[in-house]
Amino acid sequence: MKNKIKPLIIIAVLLGIVGVFVGLAPRAVAFVYPIPENEVVFPHDFHAGTLALECQFCHTGAEENRGANVPALEQCMFCHKVAGLENPQAKEVRAAWEAEEPLNWVRQHRLPDHTHFQHEPHITAGFECSTCHGDVAGMKQVVQIKTEKGGDLKMGDCVACHKENGAPAQCSTCHN
Amino acid sequence: MSDVKWGMVVDVDKCSGCQACVIACMSENNIPINLDRDFTENRSIAWIRVERYWEGEYPDVKARFLPVLCQHCGNAPCEPVCPVYATFHNDQGMNIQVYNRCVGTRYCANNCPYHARYFNYRRPTWPETYNNYLNPDVTVRDRGIMEKCSFCVQRINAATRIAKREGNEDAIAGLQTACAQACPTDALVFGNLNNPNSEVSQLYDDERSYVLQESIGTQPNVRYLKKIDEHAAEKAHAH
Numbered sequence: 001m002k003n004k005i006k007p008l009i010i011i012a013v014l015l016g017i018v019g020v021f022v023g024l025a026p027r028a029v030a031f032v033y034p035i036p037e038n039e040v041v042f043p044h045d046f047h048a049g050t051l052a053l054e055c056q057f058c059h060t061g062a063e064e065n066r067g068a069n070v071p072a073l074e075q076c077m078f079c080h081k082v083a084g085l086e087n088p089q090a091k092e093v094r095a096a097w098e099a100e101e102p103l104n105w106v107r108q109h110r111l112p113d114h115t116h117f118q119h120e121p122h123i124t125a126g127f128e129c130s131t132c133h134g135d136v137a138g139m140k141q142v143v144q145i146k147t148e149k150g151g152d153l154k155m156g157d158c159v160a161c162h163k164e165n166g167a168p169a170q171c172s173t174c175h176n
Numbered sequence: 177m178s179d180v181k182w183g184m185v186v187d188v189d190k191c192s193g194c195q196a197c198v199i200a201c202m203s204e205n206n207i208p209i210n211l212d213r214d215f216t217e218n219r220s221i222a223w224i225r226v227e228r229y230w231e232g233e234y235p236d237v238k239a240r241f242l243p244v245l246c247q248h249c250g251n252a253p254c255e256p257v258c259p260v261y262a263t264f265h266n267d268q269g270m271n272i273q274v275y276n277r278c279v280g281t282r283y284c285a286n287n288c289p290y291h292a293r294y295f296n297y298r299r300p301t302w303p304e305t306y307n308n309y310l311n312p313d314v315t316v317r318d319r320g321i322m323e324k325c326s327f328c329v330q331r332i333n334a335a336t337r338i339a340k341r342e343g344n345e346d347a348i349a350g351l352q353t354a355c356a357q358a359c360p361t362d363a364l365v366f367g368n369l370n371n372p373n374s375e376v377s378q379l380y381d382d383e384r385s386y387v388l389q390e391s392i393g394t395q396p397n398v399r400y401l402k403k404i405d406e407h408a409a410e411k412a413h414a415h
Contacts, residue, residue, distance in 0.1 A: 066312075113276075124341050170266050172326075175275065176314065
């Protein structure tokens, strides 16, 4: 009897060890899509749609800088000290402000490696934000727009637009 | 912008070998810190380096310095050997390296007569405190990628944007690479060769001007100004 139980115990112990390592192994990373939603949902459709705020009222960097900037909490409090006092989401924003802890916004638009996009020249040239970002005013949660063929925006779309508008389209314009 | 041709003049007479250009280039272009083993394995990376040559016998010795960077050749040996077109010549006379395309064959580095191309044999690492010191305008090259002096193309792009936005060429006229900006003796002069009034184009045709390894016929956009040796005449007389 003992001889039969011993190998079983050994197998059980081995399985246990393997199980622990499988459990500890880092989860396979889902690449890029789908992007997790924000903890505090920022209703773009209300701010940009119903209130018709300018994009650059919050995304202040678009006109001068490389990045359009995910706004700091201070920018939210510009209005939310007095606006939306009863709104549960706005309450979370105020709570974070009072606790002096930044909100962890999840970035929805990410560039591939080795690529440098500059907002400033595009905005200065008179392009609308919606050309690349779509109708944000109609989105509850911002998502990346799809091209006519149904794919994501790719380098080909950048190059096509650059050539159409006589913008520099050599590699070093964006990849350096 | 295609009326612009970027070039550099290195006045060897002014160079004191202080290595400020090397450090400036490293911090501008996110070049990894070279450790002992990088040097012993001959795998150190420095887009601009100051070569040192000893002359004479002790105690009568002299050190001669020669800053060497990518010469941005008009007839570049590195370009035709790249199987994936990762290095090419742009319309501003610069030799551009495209990291996305590079597959790491190292043909270009083997074909470069100036040894101005550097391969990332390792994934570059910095101490954690350096994380926020990296230049966000420059890609951090990963393992398996060839890299070299870009003439600070990120600065050129930025100056071009500013010039376009403000409608004047001041930003382009005042443009300097990191090495030229750091040089305390102004031995490195960077500028537009197509502008006859720029300092670089006036120095370019100076009588002291020469090209590294001219016999190869690479037609570089970087020229050197010969060192004036005040004792050369004495020596010639003595012989």
